[in-house]
Amino acid sequence: MNLNNAHIGEEYIIKEIITDDEEMDAFLFSLGCYSGEPITVISRLRGGCVVSIKDGRYNIDNQLAGAIAI
Numbered sequence: 823m824n825l826n827n828a829h830i831g832e833e834y835i836i837k838e839i840i841t842d843d844e845e846m847d848a849f850l851f852s853l854g855c856y857s858g859e860p861i862t863v864i865s866r867l868r869g870g871c872v873v874s875i876k877d878g879r880y881n882i883d884n885q886l887a888g889a890i891a892i
Contacts, residue, residue, distance in 0.1 A: 825871070825887035828863045834892035836861055841889040853880055855890060 828834055836859050841847050854876040855861065864872040870883035 823892055825861070825863065825873070825882075825890040825892060826884060828892060830863050830865060833860050833862045835859070837891045839889055840891050846886065846889060850886065850889070854878070861890065861892065 824840075825834075836855060836857055838857050839847055839850055839855065850856070859875065862874040864874055864879060866872075867881065870881060871887055872879055872881050873887075
């Protein structure tokens with residue numbers, strides 16, 4: 823299951839980042855988004871969602887959300 827299928831307000835633990843794009847992987851890592859970290863979907867927007875990672879809130883698009891396995 824990836825982040826696009828997550829329920830709003832429920833905390834999940836990131837299992838892995840599934841991407842062949844090194845730039846995307848590095849960007850997600852810089853947000854604190856890597857295996858073992860908790861992540862929560864705060865709200866959904868038309869092109870993506872707002873997530874909470876390590877006490878920070880970020881707006882990520884559907885492509886990034888699809889790369890985050892929970």
